[in-house]
Amino acid sequence: MDLFLPQTIEEAVGLLVQHEGARCISGGATLVAMMNAGLVEPTALVSLRQIPGLAGIAREADGSVRIGAMTRHVDTATSAFFRDGQRVVPHAAGRIANRVVRNMGTMGGSISFADPAADYLAALTAAGATIDIASPGGKRTLPVAGFVTDWYTTALASEEIVTSIVVPTMPAGSIGHYEKLARVSGDFAIVSIAIIVKFEDGICTFLRVAVGGCGPAPLRLREAEILLEGSRLSPSLVAEAGRMLVAISDPVDDVRASGEYRRTVLPRLLAKALTQIQQAQHAEVA
Amino acid sequence: MSRPRLIDLSVNGTPRTVRASSEQTLLEVLRDELHLTGPKRGCNQGVCGACTVLIDNQPVRSCLSLAVLTENRPITTVEGLAKGKSLTPLQQSIIDCGAVQCGFCTGGLLMVAHALLADNPHPTSDEVRSALSGNLCRCSGYAKIVEAVCRANEGSLP
Numbered sequence: 001m002d003l004f005l006p007q008t009i010e011e012a013v014g015l016l017v018q019h020e021g022a023r024c025i026s027g028g029a030t031l032v033a034m035m036n037a038g039l040v041e042p043t044a045l046v047s048l049r050q051i052p053g054l055a056g057i058a059r060e061a062d063g064s065v066r067i068g069a070m071t072r073h074v075d076t077a078t079s080a081f082f083r084d085g086q087r088v089v090p091h092a093a094g095r096i097a098n099r100v101v102r103n104m105g106t107m108g109g110s111i112s113f114a115d116p117a118a119d120y121l122a123a124l125t126a127a128g129a130t131i132d133i134a135s136p137g138g139k140r141t142l143p144v145a146g147f148v149t150d151w152y153t154t155a156l157a158s159e160e161i162v163t164s165i166v167v168p169t170m171p172a173g174s175i176g177h178y179e180k181l182a183r184v185s186g187d188f189a190i191v192s193i194a195i196i197v198k199f200e201d202g203i204c205t206f207l208r209v210a211v212g213g214c215g216p217a218p219l220r221l222r223e224a225e226i227l228l229e230g231s232r233l234s235p236s237l238v239a240e241a242g243r244m245l246v247a248i249s250d251p252v253d254d255v256r257a258s259g260e261y262r263r264t265v266l267p268r269l270l271a272k273a274l275t276q277i278q279q280a281q282h283a284e285v286a
Numbered sequence: 287m288s289r290p291r292l293i294d295l296s297v298n299g300t301p302r303t304v305r306a307s308s309e310q311t312l313l314e315v316l317r318d319e320l321h322l323t324g325p326k327r328g329c330n331q332g333v334c335g336a337c338t339v340l341i342d343n344q345p346v347r348s349c350l351s352l353a354v355l356t357e358n359r360p361i362t363t364v365e366g367l368a369k370g371k372s373l374t375p376l377q378q379s380i381i382d383c384g385a386v387q388c389g390f391c392t393g394g395l396l397m398v399a400h401a402l403l404a405d406n407p408h409p410t411s412d413e414v415r416s417a418l419s420g421n422l423c424r425c426s427g428y429a430k431i432v433e434a435v436c437r438a439n440e441g442s443l444p
Contacts, residue, residue: 001307001308001309003308003352003355010344025355028352028355029347032311032350032351032352033330036311036331037331044307045352049355098397098419098420099343099345099417100398101420103345103346103347144339186420
């Protein structure tokens with residue numbers, strides 16, 4: 001197996017075109033673990049380490065936040081560039097594994113693997129993020145909603161590379177919150193919920209919810225959000241929204257939990273997360 | 287498999303030239319080529335923490351790091367902490383508190399705790415638990431480990 005260290009993104013894409021079965025490597029936290037387990041055997045590795053400009057976070061003039069694909073979880077988790085509801089993204093980053101793995105793993109590497117139990121995709125779905133991709137023909141941008149096409153499968157062609165992720169502005173005063181149920185601190189999620197919500201005088205005026213771990217891609221249902229927007233989030237309405245999300249879920253039975261358990265937990269986790277946000281708001285007002 | 291080539295590593299302050307192929311992890315090279323057996327191979331998946339070393343002074347999993355991608359970056363293993371026979375306060379505290387049982391996890395957790403104490407010389411037990419949450423001790427000797435890290439710099443309390 002050859003390992004290449006291209007200096008530009010064009011050179012990296014060219015190497016992926018030339019070497020069928022080659023894989024990009026950024027932090028190694030996912031790919032090397034898969035190689036160690038014998039689950040992938042790349043014919044060649046293309047390290048993105050020496051390409052300038054792929055790592056780092058910037059706040060654009062319009063208030064959106066651009067995260068370079070090679071940005072490590074630790075840097076996303078501690079970034080001050082995210083405002084209002086955008087903070088769901090650093091909140092999720094801080095819940096990934098543990099500090100040592102957050103020193104290694106990158107956002108581009110994590111989302112390109114599209115593990116449904118990983119943390120970023122639900123947060124990015126709630127935030128309506130877009131993904132910038134370098135292709136042999138140039139560049140393209142995909143909404144995160146269309147990025148995951150099946151279990152562990154993305155819209156990325158084998159010779160394409162994620163270059164950055166853009167999180168748009170969220171309403172002033174909105175809150176970003178990431179809730180994760182896991183067996184132990186640092187494990188992958190059994191179910192996770194990313195929420196962006198805004199309250200005005202106790203009424204929910206803006207809501208985005210995405211659920212991780214209950215299907216190949218994060219679940220999002222505008223109808224469930226509309227049901228809650230304009231309300232005070234009464235337990236019965238939240239339970240109904242939870243049932244609507246369960247109805248579109250497709251969870252698997254695996255070592256962490258059964259599909260049935262995930263369907264049971266999903267509405268409860270939604271209710272817990274919304275209650276926690278409301279309580280924090282009350283505490284702030286008081 | 288590619289043919290191994292010679293790579294230049296900087297391990298515990300010493301330049302080392304070793305043979306490595308591109309799929310070899312830093313853990314394999316440290317243990318099998320350089321005979322530094324402080325980093326342990328537990329899960330080989332980045333979960334257990336026993337292989338943790340410092341690269342650029344930050345704790346990382348050596349089992350998830352490809353050796354060729356660590357060329358010319360300073361690497362510290364548990365063997366590099368003590369100066370000769372003079373242990374660091376953290377190492378001494380681990381001994382004094384009886385925080386070693388089988389010892390398999392000790393090398394990795396020392397590296398994480400070492401990095402924590404460099405940033406935060408007097409951590410609370412919650413901060414230690416959070417920092418060490420990615421290091422499994424299958425003897426389950428966590429209470430003494432947390433105590434030892436909390437007390438490591440007790441002698442230098444203001």
